[in-house]
Amino acid sequence: MKQLDRTELSLLVALPALILAAMVLPSWIVNYVQVSLGMGLVALGVMIQMRAGLVSFGQGLYFCIGGYAAGLAGKYLGISDLFALLLIGILAALIIATTLGFLLRRYREIFYAMLSLAVSMILYGLLSSTEELGSTDGFNLPVPTYLGMAPSGEAARMTLFIITAAVVVASAIALNRLLRSSLGYVNEAIRENELRVEYLGASAHNAVHVTYVIAAVVSSMGGVLWALSLGHVDPEMTNWTTSGSFVFVCILAGTGSIVAPLIGTFLLEILRVYAVEISPNTWQMILGTVMLLTIIFLPKGLWSLLAKSSTAKRFDPEADANTQPGE
Template structure:
């Protein structure tokens, strides 16, 4: 097994202590936005790895919500607040839902895939909005996280959760980077270019899409748990179409050229939203829309393309040649 780290993974590891350091030197409101961005950034990563296969999920908020609600229900009904158990519950719930839904979705591409993901997420939105035991449209609160019996409070609790969030996000990003460079990752790129050719080589495109879909769901559920614990609250808006659209917006804004791009793009979007609301409280959505339009027109590969001109988000024509028969 090749464990050699590339430049991206080295950069992520170097960024980890810097992420932790800012919690001690920057204002709390900035740190809060960074923490929230890290959670939603994982969901954007889930969207991004699917885009590598030419799939655009307009329902990724489904697993963002599944993770948050799984953790919240464990705390609400069983009184469990241990972060590791809450993460396990979110991951397990995402595995079950994505494993089942994947058998349907892996057969579809382009607009059909996008609309089906949206439809499934809106089914959950409707169910949660009408369930009074879960707070209906208001949702419900989560307790402060504990860590294997340790229950930090106040500032210590806030810093502990932030540090753990940063650590989990960096580890997930490194693992996803490895996934993109794995045989399945190359299959995804080849599927986007020529799915028929992939099938002729003896590799199942449906199987690769299913794996990618489930992996994206798991990563998104982890982001949902971390986000819910950071805010101490969950509600059905987590799976609304507007939330899922935000994750697609982030992926387009940041680009798919590097695994770190959606993480950076998520924070930039949060800051952009803050100042857009301050500048134009009633029409701030127009500002976000204008930024997205300009990005598509002048930076079709996203903001990440400003940092490098040597790498392209579009795979080479021989992407399928990197796939060995039977992978």
């Protein structure tokens, strides 16, 4: 059994901290955190693909599949149990991603990005024109239950928050271990030199396919949790603007740590709220400006600031010079 690294320990510490914060912070802040946690899972799906040099502009596809699978199960099958809805969302994403993966694993760079976007927009068009699914308005989800328990009021809000936080932390730890596994190292090698990976006997196509499926499953979980938090789904979940926001998060936060996209998602939500308040008609320009400045001055994202600070602390020439032998 692998030892927990610093990132995983930080995530385990963050879980009770989030729960305690939810008990004392205003409900609107807690709501933003909860929504950000669901979307953060989708950003993690984008991030693990970027570690392989693949940029998915269509990750909203699985975000939407998870939310709609949960919504349809509640609307037509009467299922309201959160864990059952999560399982249904995962199975739907698993089937679709495994099928589409045979096509997408053959492409790289802009072709991968555009093809993933095209598939996502096909679903957007279908949902927007289907009146039985609410067309562009979408439809509401049932209030979730938990293994037969149906809390109400404040207890219901806290229960959903705790489970959402626990699922996100567990998923982040699992993905962190994925990045440290042989598949994670192969993905980094694919990003640097795919031809050399093939020469060494590993299959780049298989590695990309597996990574794509894992990213889809994680994103669908985020879609289910997000949809249950808001109690509603609509086709905007798979629109290109939604998928683009997940890529924006990874650019803003960086891909140096599994924690970065989770923090970046919350920062983006706060930035969007204040941008809309400051400039309701041109708030997109504020987001675009922030993205442009980040790319120019912090090409590896905000997380690179923490990485530089950590490196500077580990290697301080003045401290080393003042250290006496034997200290």
